[in-house]
Amino acid sequence: MDRLSDAAVTEFIAVRRDIHRHPELAFNERRTAALVAAQLAAWGYEVSTGLGGTGVVGQLKRGHSDRSIGLRADMDALPIAEATGAAWTSCTHGVMHACGHDGHTAMLLAAAQHLAKGGRFDGTLNLIFQPAEEGGGGALKMMEDGLFERFPCDAIFAMHNMPGAPQGQLTFRSGPTMASSDYATVILQGKGGHGALPHLANDPLVAAASIVMALQTIVSRNVDPLQPAVVTVGALQAGEANNVVPDSARLEISLRALDPQVRRDMERRIKEVIRLQAESFGVRADIQWRPGYAVLVNDEQQTARALAVAQKHFPADQINPQGDRLTASEDFAFMLERVPGCYLFIGNGSDGEPGGCSVHNPAYDFNDLNIAPGAAYWVALVQDLLSTPQP
Ligand SMILES: [Zn+2]
Numbered sequence: 368m369d370r371l372s373d374a375a376v377t378e379f380i381a382v383r384r385d386i387h388r389h390p391e392l393a394f395n396e397r398r399t400a401a402l403v404a405a406q407l408a409a410w411g412y413e414v415s416t417g418l419g420g421t422g423v424v425g426q427l428k429r430g431h432s433d434r435s436i437g438l439r440a441d442m443d444a445l446p447i448a449e450a451t452g453a454a455w456t457s458c459t460h461g462v463m464h465a466c467g468h469d470g471h472t473a474m475l476l477a478a479a480q481h482l483a484k485g486g487r488f489d490g491t492l493n494l495i496f497q498p499a500e501e502g503g504g505g506a507l508k509m510m511e512d513g514l515f516e517r518f519p520c521d522a523i524f525a526m527h528n529m530p531g532a533p534q535g536q537l538t539f540r541s542g543p544t545m546a547s548s549d550y551a552t553v554i555l556q557g558k559g560g561h562g563a564l565p566h567l568a569n570d571p572l573v574a575a576a577s578i579v580m581a582l583q584t585i586v587s588r589n590v591d592p593l594q595p596a597v598v599t600v601g602a603l604q605a606g607e608a609n610n611v612v613p614d615s616a617r618l619e620i621s622l623r624a625l626d627p628q629v630r631r632d633m634e635r636r637i638k639e640v641i642r643l644q645a646e647s648f649g650v651r652a653d654i655q656w657r658p659g660y661a662v663l664v665n666d667e668q669q670t671a672r673a674l675a676v677a678q679k680h681f682p683a684d685q686i687n688p689q690g691d692r693l694t695a696s697e698d699f700a701f702m703l704e705r706v707p708g709c710y711l712f713i714g715n716g717s718d719g720e721p722g723g724c725s726v727h728n729p730a731y732d733f734n735d736l737n738i739a740p741g742a743a744y745w746v747a748l749v750q751d752l753l754s755t756p757q758p
């Protein structure tokens with residue numbers, strides 16, 4: 368396997384720490400995007416900027432094949448005050464790279480340099496650096512700006528670090544891997560009145576309480592027991608005084624699913640339950656449905672190819688061929704709805720060891736020991752999937 372030189376590993380650890388020092392929130396990744404664009408251009412990539420706001424694509428063509436591959440990294444940080452105590456601690460108070468996107472960007476840049484200098488491949492390499500993975504849907508914004516029309520890809524891949532898994536372990540999973548996330552705000556409009564004269568009012572509070580209970584039956588009575596799903600009512604607000612029937616009530620609901628059909632069925636059923644329950648209490652329900660990220664589904668064939676590359680170049684004890692499903696969400700799911708591919712994980716460190724702290728925690732830090740294997744995996748994937756013709 369092509370390994371990075373010690374000098375390159377040192378260089379990209381420094382790049383990772385530089386990005387870590389200067390974290391930027393969703394759609395504000397200007398410094399990071401400029402750094403990425405400048406490096407790619409210096410190595411001979413054709414660079415396009417401004418996709419989805421601050422997204423960058425670097426394209427490198429070799430040989431004559433019309434095959435293509437897309438590798439994606441995310442660049443955004445989180446609104447968290449850092450507490451790592453590291454020498455490369457964030458210079459921006461209240462903002463930090465607590466999900467390792469600094470590391471994802473550095474791993475892909477390290478691979479980019481290596482492939483530009485001596486990569487053996489035949490086809491088109493598209494390196495996608497996206498903004499706003501953390502809730503902003505930067506992947507979708509890049510696609511709305513014509514990402515895959517301008518840079519067609521036969522297959523796409525992305526890698527996320529995973530605290531709690533041994534450092535450098537590569538984890539794959541075929542099929543649904545990460546949950547969808549959807550949100551709803553429900554306003555129940557009733558008719559307020561005196562608490563002593565409830566028969567003259569239409570009480571939205573009682574309707575809300577009934578809806579909260581009825582929603583509990585969706586996972587238990589409507590969803591296949593073998594399918595993971597979550598309906599959470601996280602907020603219920605109604606009324607101020609003990610002798611007043613309020614005018615309205617508000618519910619905040621979130622939904623997670625690991626199967627696109629289950630997700631659709633649950634949305635329909637949630638709306639039905641709310642509407643019919645409200646109607647039975649003489650209350651009007653206004654439902655604002657906000658679709659979040661889709662279910663992330665790894666393509667069977669592309670995942671098998673990505674796993675085969677790992678098995679060819681890495682020791683077996685460094686590979687987990689079928690990891691667990693996760694209830695977290697990820698906007699690479701939208702890219703995978705358009706182009707088949709695989710989202711894989713690289714262990715950031717076991718619990719209690721360096722890198723073991725969970726993402727989105729103020730003490731989290733990307734494990735720099737992953738720069739070398741992460742970049743080496745990207746290089747191997749490109750060279751194997753876009754292999755040069757055999758003489
Ligand atoms: Zn995150």
Ligand SMILES: [Zn+2]
Pocket residue numbers: 466467468500527
């Ligand atoms: Zn992340």
